[in-house]
Amino acid sequence: MKTFGLTVAVTLWGQSLMAEDRPVVHHYFSKTPHEHAAKWGYSGTTGPEFWGKLDPSYRLASSGRQQSPIDIRSRQASVAELPELKFDYRRERITTLNNGHTIQHNEAPGSFLHVGDDKFSLEQFHVHTPSEHTIDGKHFELEIHFVHKSKSGQVAVVAVLVHADEKAELDFPLANDLPKKPGEIAEVEATRNPSDFLPRSREYFNYSGSFTTPPCTEQVRWIVMKQPIGAPQKYIERFATILKANNRPVQKLNDRVVEKSK
Numbered sequence: 001m002k003t004f005g006l007t008v009a010v011t012l013w014g015q016s017l018m019a020e021d022r023p024v025v026h027h028y029f030s031k032t033p034h035e036h037a038a039k040w041g042y043s044g045t046t047g048p049e050f051w052g053k054l055d056p057s058y059r060l061a062s063s064g065r066q067q068s069p070i071d072i073r074s075r076q077a078s079v080a081e082l083p084e085l086k087f088d089y090r091r092e093r094i095t096t097l098n099n100g101h102t103i104q105h106n107e108a109p110g111s112f113l114h115v116g117d118d119k120f121s122l123e124q125f126h127v128h129t130p131s132e133h134t135i136d137g138k139h140f141e142l143e144i145h146f147v148h149k150s151k152s153g154q155v156a157v158v159a160v161l162v163h164a165d166e167k168a169e170l171d172f173p174l175a176n177d178l179p180k181k182p183g184e185i186a187e188v189e190a191t192r193n194p195s196d197f198l199p200r201s202r203e204y205f206n207y208s209g210s211f212t213t214p215p216c217t218e219q220v221r222w223i224v225m226k227q228p229i230g231a232p233q234k235y236i237e238r239f240a241t242i243l244k245a246n247n248r249p250v251q252k253l254n255d256r257v258v259e260k261s262k
């Protein structure tokens with residue numbers, strides 16, 4: 001809580017959560033594929049430009065002023081003393097679920113993220129192809145979202161950008177046996193620590209945004225890791241073949257400020 005900007009942002013999140021009639025509940029926290037208020041997708045008449053009109057509960061998708069993803073202008077981001085990130089994730093067997101919108105791993109309790117003094121539990125992680133956030137207008141081949149929740153209901157998502165790199169040492173067993181059809185579940189033989197999918201550097205961009213899928217709920221604390229990770233193209237392609245393009249286009253920044261680690 002060292003910078004003025006951050007204190008204000010955290011206070012606002014706290015206030016809006018308290019003012020909220022219902023807690024921030026979202027299929028991001030559902031452990032099974034389930035019914036949505038309205039069917040939505042990434043193309044045609046249920047594509048992102050129509051989300052706000054598909055159901056009253058999705059209205060923030062068109063009226064929200066703090067929507068995600070965004071294009072991060074790295075040089076315009078304001079330098080700040082951001083709280084340190086500590087990933088306390090546990091090694092586990094990775095099971096992936098195809099929920100019709102993404103390929104997702106639901107986390108067993110016991111993995112945590114500390115952002116300064118704030119503690120969040122890791123709920124799940126999932127992927128988008130290509131990336132949802134862009135850096136200086138540039139997409140990456142893939143983006144991983146680690147979705148966390150605090151005891152008070154605050155949501156923090158860590159985004160890791162992935163680019164194709166044939167020399168990447170990252171062993172990506174997840175990609176070998178992916179669930180191809182909605183509702184399908186696949187299990188990886190080996191155990192993994194989800195932190196294997198994090199970059200070495202803990203520097204990040206910080207801003208207040210929303211879920212990138214309906215109902216596009218706001219007051220999400222976004223932590224976009226500055227350093228991308230590499231993965232061989234063939235692994236990225238396995239995700240892309242199944243997911244096609246499951247990225248929401250970038251949204252207006254409006255009056256928000258993006259902060260970056262010193």
Ligand SMILES: [Zn+2]
Pocket residue numbers: 126127128145212
């Ligand atoms: Zn996501």
